[in-house]
Amino acid sequence: MPRYEYRCRTCGATFELSRPMAESSAPAACPGGHDDTVKLLSTVAVGGTAPAPSTGGGCCGGGCG
Numbered sequence: 001m002p003r004y005e006y007r008c009r010t011c012g013a014t015f016e017l018s019r020p021m022a023e024s025s026a027p028a029a030c031p032g033g034h035d036d037t038v039k040l041l042s043t044v045a046v047g048g049t050a051p052a053p054s055t056g057g058g059c060c061g062g063g064c065g
């Protein structure tokens, strides 16, 4: 189950909750009892750029064949 980080706009506390993705945008109550919270960006980074293979080196440059 993914973890989401939230921040309370009332007291400024940040907290994490483990909840299904379907409920990621659902209101999360602050540990202090406040419900004015916002969801922060997930710290889990996925994806990225794969290193491109170096091109070069023809097969039949002239010797083979």
Ligand SMILES: [Zn+2]
Residues within 6 Å of the ligand: 008, 009, 010, 011, 012, 013, 030, 031, 032, 033, 034
């Ligand atoms: Zn709070």
